[in-house]
Amino acid sequence: MSEAREQILAGIRRSLKRGRLDAARETELRDRVAAHRRNLVPARAAAVARVNSPAAVPEAVARYLAAENLPADLVLAPDLSLDDILWDARPLLRTRRGRAEAGDTVSLTRCFVAIAETGTLMLISGAETPTTLNFLPDTHIVLVYADQVVATYEDGWDRLRTDGGMPRAINFITGPSRTGDIEQRIELGAHGPRRLHIILVDDRQKATDGESK
Amino acid sequence: MRVALFVTCLVDFFRPTIGFAAVKLLEEAGCTLEVPRAQTCCGQPAYNSGDRADAKAIAVQVLDGFEGYDHVVVPSGSCAGMIRVHYPELFADDPAVLPRAERFAPRIWELVSFLVDICGMQTVDARWDHRVTYHDACSGLRELGVKDQPRRLLASVGGLTLKELPGAEICCGFGGTFCVKYPDISDKMVSDKEAEIVGSGAEAVLAGDLGCLLNIAGKLHRHGRRIEVRHIAEVLAGMTEEVPPIGLPR
Amino acid sequence: MLATSRAFEANARAGLANDNLQRALALMRTGFPQRRRLAVERLPEFEVLREIAKSIKDHTLEHLDFYLELFEENVLASGGQVHWARSPDEACAAVLAICRSVDARIVTKGKSMIAEEVGLNERLEKNGITTVETDLGEYIIQLRHEPPSHLIAPAIHLMKEQVAETFRAEHLALDPERSLAEARQLCDEARAVLRPRFLAADVGITGANFLVASTGSSIIVTNEGNGDLTQTLPRVHIVMTSLEKLVPTLEDATTLLRLLARSATGQEFSSYTTVSTGPRRPGDLDGPEQYHVVLLDNGRSALLGGEFQDMLRCIRCSACMNHCPVYAAIGGHAYGWVYSGPMGAVLTPSLIGVAEAGHLPNASTFCGQCESVCPVKIPLPKMMRHWREREFAEKLNPPVYRAGLSLWAWVAKRPALYHALVELASRALGWLGRGRGRFRTLPLANGWTAVRDLPAPEGRSFHSLWAERRNGGTVK
Numbered sequence: 057m058s059e060a061r062e063q064i065l066a067g068i069r070r071s072l073k074r075g076r077l078d079a080a081r082e083t084e085l086r087d088r089v090a091a092h093r094r095n096l097v098p099a100r101a102a103a104v105a106r107v108n109s110p111a112a113v114p115e116a117v118a119r120y121l122a123a124e125n126l127p128a129d130l131v132l133a134p135d136l137s138l139d140d141i142l143w144d145a146r147p148l149l150r151t152r153r154g155r156a157e158a159g160d161t162v163s164l165t166r167c168f169v170a171i172a173e174t175g176t177l178m179l180i181s182g183a184e185t186p187t188t189l190n191f192l193p194d195t196h197i198v199l200v201y202a203d204q205v206v207a208t209y210e211d212g213w214d215r216l217r218t219d220g221g222m223p224r225a226i227n228f229i230t231g232p233s234r235t236g237d238i239e240q241r242i243e244l245g246a247h248g249p250r251r252l253h254i255i256l257v258d259d260r261q262k263a264t265d266g267e268s269k
Numbered sequence: 270m271r272v273a274l275f276v277t278c279l280v281d282f283f284r285p286t287i288g289f290a291a292v293k294l295l296e297e298a299g300c301t302l303e304v305p306r307a308q309t310c311c312g313q314p315a316y317n318s319g320d321r322a323d324a325k326a327i328a329v330q331v332l333d334g335f336e337g338y339d340h341v342v343v344p345s346g347s348c349a350g351m352i353r354v355h356y357p358e359l360f361a362d363d364p365a366v367l368p369r370a371e372r373f374a375p376r377i378w379e380l381v382s383f384l385v386d387i388c389g390m391q392t393v394d395a396r397w398d399h400r401v402t403y404h405d406a407c408s409g410l411r412e413l414g415v416k417d418q419p420r421r422l423l424a425s426v427g428g429l430t431l432k433e434l435p436g437a438e439i440c441c442g443f444g445g446t447f448c449v450k451y452p453d454i455s456d457k458m459v460s461d462k463e464a465e466i467v468g469s470g471a472e473a474v475l476a477g478d479l480g481c482l483l484n485i486a487g488k489l490h491r492h493g494r495r496i497e498v499r500h501i502a503e504v505l506a507g508m509t510e511e512v513p514p515i516g517l518p519r
Numbered sequence: 520m521l522a523t524s525r526a527f528e529a530n531a532r533a534g535l536a537n538d539n540l541q542r543a544l545a546l547m548r549t550g551f552p553q554r555r556r557l558a559v560e561r562l563p564e565f566e567v568l569r570e571i572a573k574s575i576k577d578h579t580l581e582h583l584d585f586y587l588e589l590f591e592e593n594v595l596a597s598g599g600q601v602h603w604a605r606s607p608d609e610a611c612a613a614v615l616a617i618c619r620s621v622d623a624r625i626v627t628k629g630k631s632m633i634a635e636e637v638g639l640n641e642r643l644e645k646n647g648i649t650t651v652e653t654d655l656g657e658y659i660i661q662l663r664h665e666p667p668s669h670l671i672a673p674a675i676h677l678m679k680e681q682v683a684e685t686f687r688a689e690h691l692a693l694d695p696e697r698s699l700a701e702a703r704q705l706c707d708e709a710r711a712v713l714r715p716r717f718l719a720a721d722v723g724i725t726g727a728n729f730l731v732a733s734t735g736s737s738i739i740v741t742n743e744g745n746g747d748l749t750q751t752l753p754r755v756h757i758v759m760t761s762l763e764k765l766v767p768t769l770e771d772a773t774t775l776l777r778l779l780a781r782s783a784t785g786q787e788f789s790s791y792t793t794v795s796t797g798p799r800r801p802g803d804l805d806g807p808e809q810y811h812v813v814l815l816d817n818g819r820s821a822l823l824g825g826e827f828q829d830m831l832r833c834i835r836c837s838a839c840m841n842h843c844p845v846y847a848a849i850g851g852h853a854y855g856w857v858y859s860g861p862m863g864a865v866l867t868p869s870l871i872g873v874a875e876a877g878h879l880p881n882a883s884t885f886c887g888q889c890e891s892v893c894p895v896k897i898p899l900p901k902m903m904r905h906w907r908e909r910e911f912a913e914k915l916n917p918p919v920y921r922a923g924l925s926l927w928a929w930v931a932k933r934p935a936l937y938h939a940l941v942e943l944a945s946r947a948l949g950w951l952g953r954g955r956g957r958f959r960t961l962p963l964a965n966g967w968t969a970v971r972d973l974p975a976p977e978g979r980s981f982h983s984l985w986a987e988r989r990n991g992g993t994v995k
Contacts (some may be wrong), residue, residue, distance in 0.1 A: 061603035064762070064816045066585045071823035077585055085585055085592060090769050091731045095571050095774040096564055134804070158718055174787040183802030191747045209773045212679035223733045224806050225751070226794040231745040234790055236654035237672055238679050238702040239543065240550045246655055246706055247743020249712065258577060276981050278931075282945050283974065285981035304985050306938070309931040317885065317925060318916070319907030321926035330932060346755035411887040438843045441988030444884025449966030450920075451882050453532050456970040457848040458884075465916070490957055519958035 080184040083104075094210045100228075114146040116255050117197060124251065126195060131156055134163040135184045138199070155186035156193055163189040163249075164197040167238065169206045169215055170254075173232055177254070178212045181225040190227050196249040198229075202258040271301040271346035273338040275331070275352075277345045277378075278480040284515065287479060290506035291380050292342045295300045300340075307334040311348040317335060317353060317445055318459045325363070328356055330368050338388065344502055345408020345478050346443075349379040354412045379409050381477055385418035386483035391425070395507035398428030399497070402461065403470035404485065405438045406478035418499050419477060426504060432469045436462070443484040460490045466496060473506060473514070486515040520666060521636050522871050523802070524855030527878035532638065534849040539678045544847050549843035554785025555892065572778055573896045575771045576832040579732075580823060582954040585655060585734040586765050593735025597797030599810035606788035607637035610815045614757055616723070617811055618648055621755055623721035629739060629746035631653040631726030632835065633815055633856045635667060636870070639724075642897065646762035651716045653745035655709050662689045668851030668859065668946045669781055670837035676850050679705060690930055713745075723749035723807070727760040729775060730812070733768045736796040737812060740779060740789045745834045747793055756795070756807035761815045763831040769794075775834055782836040819868050826905050830865050839889035839899060845882055854879055859891035861899045868906050877915055949978025 069075055077085070108118060119129050130151045132138055143151050156163055165185065167177045177198055181187045190196060206212060209228075216226075234246030244250050272295060273381050280287045295302050325418065335341045343349040346513065356370040364425035384390040411413035423431055442448060442458025449455075462485060474489075474496060476482050485496035497514035513519055534540055544771060559565045579586055591601045602617075604610035616627060627649055628634065640650045640661075641738045646865035652661040662685050667673030674682070683699035686708055691946060699705055725746050727737040737758045739746040743779055750756040758931050772794075780786040799806030808957070840860025851859035856876070859865050864879040880903035889899045890927055910916060930937050953973025960968050967973055 058603075059608055060605045063605055064603050064814075065584045065587065067820035068587075068762075068817065068823055071820055071825065072581065072583075073824055074817075077582065085582060085767075086589075089589065091903065092733065092768045092770050096567055097576070098611070103895050108535055108659075158714075171712050176788050181803060181806060182800070186804040186806075187747070187751045191744050191751060198655060209542040209776075210770055213769045213773070222736060222793065222794075224797060224803060225747075227747065228788065228792040228794075229790065230786075230788040234742045235655045235706060236784065237659070237674050238677075238682055238705055240546045240672075240675070241702045243702050243706040245710065246683045246715045246743035246745065247653065247710060247717070247748055278941075280979040282941050285977055285979060288981040288985070301814075302981075306685065306982065307934045307935045308928075309934050313933075315928050318920075318924055319904065319909070319911030320924055320928065321908060322667045323924070327928060327931050330934075332736065337815050369906060390543075407886040407888075408885065411891055438888075438890070440884050440886035442844070444886070446920075447882070451528070451531070452966050452970055453528075453535055454845055454848050454882060455884075457535055458844050459971065461844075461848075477797050483974055484971065487957070487967070489973075490972040491959075491970070501778045510978060513956060516957040516972060519954060 089113040092213065107256050109256065110141055110257055113141050113199065113255060113257065114143055114149055117164065118146050118149050120197070124164060124195070130164050131160045131163045131189065132163070133185050133189055135166050137166055138164075145267055149194065152260075156188035156191075158192070160193045162195040162197065163187050163193040164199065166199050167204065169204050170200045170211045171209055171212055172205055172206075173208045176230040178229050179227045179229065180216070184222055187225050188227065191248045192243070194249055195251040195253065196232075197253045197255065200254055200256045201232065202256065270339045271341045272299055272302050272342055274302060274304045274337055275302065275308060275311070275335065275341050275343045275348065277343060277348045279483070280344055282341050283483065284479060284500070284512070286512040287344050287466060287500045287502050288506045289463055290500070290502035293344065293506045293508065294380070294384055294393075294502060295342060298384055298390055299390070303338070305334040311351045312351065313348065313351040314445055315361060316351065324359055325366075328359055328370070329366060335367070336373050338368060339376065340383065342380050342383045343377065344380045344500065345480075346379045346406045346413055346415055347478055347480060348407035349377055350412035352377045363449055370399060376516055379415050379477065381418045381422060381505075382413060382415045385421060386456070390422065393425055393505045393507070395505055396427035396461060397504050397509055398473050399428050399473045400432060401473045401475055402432050402434050402466055402469045404434065404476040405436060405440060406476050406481045407418065407440050409477050410438060415477065423475070423501070429504070432471050434465045434469055436465050441481045441484050443480045452466055459484055463488045463492065463494070467494060472494065472498065475499055475501045476500050482515055490516045520638050520857055522856040522875055522880060524867060524871070524876040527853060527855060527882065530853040530855055531849040531882070534853045537850070540676050540850045541679060543676050544850055547841065548847045551784065553591055555838060558785040558787060565778075565781070568774060568778055569894055569896055571830060571892055572775050573726040575766060575774060576895055578932060579765055579767060580828060580831050582764065583762060583765065583823065586767060587762065589734055590730055590732040590765060592803070593733065594797065594810075594812055595735070597735050598662055599735065599797040599812060602811060602813045604813055604815045606817060607815075608758065610637045610813050611642040613745075613813050614641060614759070615646055616645065617755060617757060617809075618658050618722050621721055622753070625716065626650045626722045627717055627720040627749045627753065628652050628657070629723070629725035629749040629761045630657050630673070632670065632725065632746050633726055633761050635792055636817065637815065639759065651713070651720070653713055653717065653749055654741070655706065655745070658684060658713065658806075666852065666857070668838065670835055670858070670860075670862070673813050676852065678812055680772065692739060696960075699982045715898045719753055720749070720753040722755040722757060723751075723753040724759055725750050725758045727758050727764050729766055730778065730784070731762060731763045731769055731772050731794070732765055732940055734796055736794050738772055738776075738792065739793050740776070742790040744791050749792055750793075750940065751806055754807055755809040755811070756798070758795070758810075758812045759815070760812060762819045763816070782838040782892065822869055827865065827902055828870070830902060832897055833862055834895060836877060836894055838892040838894065842888040844886060844888070844891050844957050845884070854864070862897075865899055865902045865906070873906060873909055873994075877906075877910055883895060897978040937952055938980065938982050943982045945976040945980045946978055949976045950991065951975070953954055954976070
């Protein structure tokens with residue numbers, strides 16, 4: 057299809073009444089892209105709900121599932137940082153590590169950062185963070201640590217750049233699945249998870265108090 | 270301040286009282302007013318129909334007749350918008366006339382915004398004991414920012430109470446030739462406007478554009494509604510005794 | 520997709536007479552504008568962001584060839600492929616070839632207006648490939664064999680009873696006695712019916728709200744999560760998109776994303792905004808093995824550098840149609856093709872020709888609401904007027920109309936004659952109407968009097984009265 061490519065590019069240049077951009081201009085544009093300058097970023101303040109310590113997570117998950125009348129069966133991301141959590145502390149919580157499959161009802165993942173601007177979670181795909189965990193199960197639980205909360209999307213991009221190249225998928229998640237396609241009525245749980253539950257782990261207070269985790 | 274009145278084709282033909290109300294208000298505001306005779310139309314019908322050539326010819330006639338004045342005042346947001354906002358666009362590829370259009374544009378004003386924003390009018394002396402609602406004509410609102418000014422002056426009219434329409438800013442369906450090219454769609458739009466006006470409980474509806482008013486009055490009368498329709502200038506100038514509401518006989 | 524825009528007048532009349540549609544439009548008319556307004560009020564920087572967004576898009580369009588090449592470079596670098604398509608036929612052929620190469624039987628689709636534009640589903644079905652729309656609105660209209668009637672809510676023209684009727688007629692394996700009275704039940708049923716299709720799909724096709732040149736990424740914005748299931752589960756992900764979706768950097772995309780959801784539904788951000796770059800990486804447990812971008816031109820490159828270039832800034836938010844009183848009266852199907860409302864009125868003639876779509880830019884009062892809510896400040900009425908200029912130049916208007924305009928202009932350029940005629944006419948009509956003050960009917964004015972009375976003139980023209988009252992004093 058390279059003939060199509062050449063024709064399309066030629067058509068663009070013809071419409072703009074010029075030929076190919078000269079090398080100097082191309083360099084300028086590449087520099088502009090590389091600088092990834094921020095445009096105006098709104099000044100928002102958003103509240104984030106705070107919870108306990110990592111040790112309290114299994115308890116919090118079990119309580120949430122019980123309150124929602126959900127089976128205590130979780131698929132957890134292979135994410136190594138979840139190894140620190142003592143899931144065995146709650147033996148009635150059945151856990152499995154891996155990607156999500158058709159029958160899974162509850163998943164639990166970390167996230168890359170949480171964006172305070174709009175209360176949005178940023179999750180990236182990878183060997184330890186399969187994307188299906190974010191979309192297949194009915195309920196998605198996300199563990200956010202306090203030091204993961206950033207102010208804006210641009211902060212998220214900056215952190216991602218220090219991390220390496222682009223992942224296959226970046227999911228910005230702001231609330232559970234919803235649709236307004238029927239008479240403009242908002243219904244949750246169209247195709248993605250019906251429930252999104254965020255557990256914010258803020259152990260900084262305890263650390264400064266000298267208490268062990 | 271040498272001020273000229275651009276009467277508009279609709280006011281000239283259908284309802285001269287609006288023109289005289291404008292004269293009265295402008296003279297009360299201290300303007301020395303003239304009405305150049307060589308005026309007919311602003312060119313909008315041709316312009317909106319894609320006939321740039323005729324629109325330009327008519328526009329040049331307007332420039333010839335009016336560019337000598339300090340200000341030109343129009344009792345219609347749509348004609349004022351045409352001249353102020355669209356003449357420069359009309360002559361964008363005409364280097365001979367463009368400078369004239371650009372110099373002229375800032376001196377053309379919709380009537381009520383001129384009274385309030387330029388003449389500094391805060392109140393009027395009129396009295397009209399009516400429950401009134403107001404329709405924001407599209408061009409005046411979106412092209413010229415006419416919103417607060419009519420309300421400010423209406424607030425000073427003795428005995429007048431204003432009930433806002435939830436859809437005050439929604440188009441009434443006139444749109445110049447639109448209302449006769451697409452009468453079914455126009456009918457739906459003006460019916461919605463009618464329903465809101467009736468629902469507001471108002472005894473009268475006012476606006477600053479005669480096109481909208483003819484459309485709205487025509488619909489209200491077709492359904493036998495006893496709601497008075499007038500141009501805001503008639504009320505502000507205290508001239509409601511001089512002419513019946515739009516669509517009623519003397 | 521086959522266009523019926525030529526039949527706009529009849530289509531519009533049908534829309535006006537359709538009770539279900541009118542009820543649905545009444546819901547829309549209060550819903551979207553109200554929610555957008557609240558979102559805008561909560562973001563003080565909104566107006567400034569609009570201006571920035573406009574300049575990002577303008578910059579990109581001015582250098583579109585550069586950014587397309589950069590985009591392609593980065594897609595290839597991340598393991599994806601790019602297919603350039605000049606026409607709908609080339610786009611369909613590219614998709615078909617990819618599907619055949621993996622023996623695809625079932626294709627799931629996220630919402631893609633480009634796919635509608637090129638008639639993709641039909642082409643795939645003709646070649647023995649089942650296509651399953653997964654966006655709830657698209658799924659509903661797929662079952663009903665209807666085109667979409669709105670940019671982001673394709674089934675907005677339907678009431679829930681109609682959806683229930685369709686589900687009963689199509690989901691025959693389910694209990695006929697089941698209740699489908701509530702939207703909740705309809706959503707749950709769609710979720711259950713479509714889940715196995717997601718899992719069975721060989722190829723997933725999505726659109727793209729944006730393409731990012733600096734990373735070779737595509738971005739989709741959804742609330743349902745269907746786009747994500749469509750692109751994550753199958754072996755192959757195809758992005759069907761067009762040239763003008765490009766933006767230079769992630770930061771540029773972010774600025775536009777801040778405006779998109781707020782302008783569309785009043786949300787600060789959609790439930791799911793996903794940035795996809797290439798196929799799965801080594802070690803990934805899920806994700807597609809292949810990532811393809813089909814880049815459609817279909818007339819867009821020809822709009823650059825001309826009087827319609829601004830239309831290429833469109834980010835498909837639907838704010839214009841949500842605020843348009845004409846759309847709110849007749850619904851989206853009346854426009855007769857893929858794109859409706861004000862953006863459809865401007866874009867459609869450029870894609871399928873002004874002879875076919877000529878009514879669309881004419882059916883507007885130029886009230887200006889669309890332009891005032893467009894997040895990228897497209898001067899929609901101005902461009903509709905440009906179409907009218909083209910039509911006038913090509914003499915596509917009805918002859919009676921042109922004659923009337925010509926006559927009006929001819930007289931208007933002769934003030935003395937004009938004044939004499941106006942005085943004469945206002946006296947005549949004023950006298951005729953003196954009894955009732957208005958006319959129920961009037962020869963030559965049937966377009967007006969069919970639906971409303973015509974108020975009678977006062978009976979004298981302003982200029983004659985002015986001349987009299989001033990006794991020839993200051994009259995020029």
